[in-house]
Amino acid sequence: MEYMGDKTYWDSKFEIRGNSLLSPEKALVDNIGYLNKGTILDVACGDGRNTLYLLQNGFDVTGIDFSNKALERLNTFANRVGYEVKTKQVDLSISNSLNELKNFDNIIINHYRASKEVLREISKHLKNGGILFICGFGYKHKVDSKIKDEDLIIKSDFKEIKDMFDLIKYEEIEDERGFFVIYILKKS
Numbered sequence: 147m148e149y150m151g152d153k154t155y156w157d158s159k160f161e162i163r164g165n166s167l168l169s170p171e172k173a174l175v176d177n178i179g180y181l182n183k184g185t186i187l188d189v190a191c192g193d194g195r196n197t198l199y200l201l202q203n204g205f206d207v208t209g210i211d212f213s214n215k216a217l218e219r220l221n222t223f224a225n226r227v228g229y230e231v232k233t234k235q236v237d238l239s240i241s242n243s244l245n246e247l248k249n250f251d252n253i254i255i256n257h258y259r260a261s262k263e264v265l266r267e268i269s270k271h272l273k274n275g276g277i278l279f280i281c282g283f284g285y286k287h288k289v290d291s292k293i294k295d296e297d298l299i300i301k302s303d304f305k306e307i308k309d310m311f312d313l314i315k316y317e318e319i320e321d322e323r324g325f326f327v328i329y330i331l332k333k334s
Contacts, residue, residue, distance in 0.1 A: 167223050170199035171256050173281045173319065173328045178203060180314060180330050181277050184251035189268065190238075190258035194220030194231070200254075201229045208247070210236040238264050247271050254279040259299050262306045269307050269333065276333045278311065284318060284327035299327050310334065 174196055184206065188197045191209030193216045200207045201224070209231060211217055217233045224231040236243050238260065244267050253272050259282055260268065272278060282299045289295055304311075311331040319326045 167193065167198065168195045170196050171281055173317075173326065174254065174256065174279065175199065177279065177315070177328065177330060181205070181279065182251040182275070185248075186252040186254060187247065187250040187268075187271060189253060189255045189260070191220060191233075192216045192257075194223055196254060196256055197231060198223055198227065198229065201231060202227075205252075208232040208234065208250070210234045210247075212237045242267075244268065244271060249273045250276065252277045252279065254281075256281050258282060259297055259303070262303060265303065265307050269310055272333050274333055277314070278329070278331040278333065280329040280331075281326060284325045286318075286320075287325040293324070299329075304329070304331075 183204070186200055186205045186207045188200065188207055188209040191197050191211050192213070194209060197207050197209045197220060209217070209220055210233070211220075212235060214235060217235060220231060220233060234247070238244075241263070249271050251273055253268055253276070255268075255278075260280075269278070280299065283293055283297055285298050285300050287293060287298055289298070310333055312334050313329070314332050315328065315330040317328040319328065
């Protein structure tokens with residue numbers, strides 16, 4: 147599933163971004179207390195706005211993204227503030243692309259709709275009792291040329307993993323960017 151553009155689109159988008167990092171996702175900041183201490187896998191981390199926030203809050207973070215430019219920027223931002231971050235270029239459209247990853251205490255997915263297959267694969271890398279935090283455009287978001295129907299997170303996305311998780315929190319938020327859903331799940 148291609149999410150809001152291919153690798154070339156995202157590489158060029160990160161190439162032209164300024165030299166400052168965007169603020170961390172508000173939903174993540176507001177819900178950081180749900181996360182377990184320890185390790186976090188930041189899926190589709192981009193240039194690291196959430197990765198750096200989590201590092202600053204004492205987590206051991208690994209960021210994965212398919213954009214080389216995003217990961218280069220993340221490492222630059224981390225070095226500027228004295229943090230070392232683990233990064234890996236991963237194309238989630240390729241099966242078994244996560245095989246080399248270890249298990250994590252938490253996994254966050256922000257602004258990326260993972261396919262059912264990817265969610266199932268990611269779940270294998272979450273420790274029992276681990277937290278899966280997902281925030282993204284939800285089913286009521288206005289579809290346009292940038293954000294298509296296939297980019298919207300819907301309840302049935304979780305059908306194949308629902309027996310592995312307890313739903314800790316579900317929230318719907320609407321702001322100037324659009325309509326978002328937040329899922330916080332605990333692996334049972």
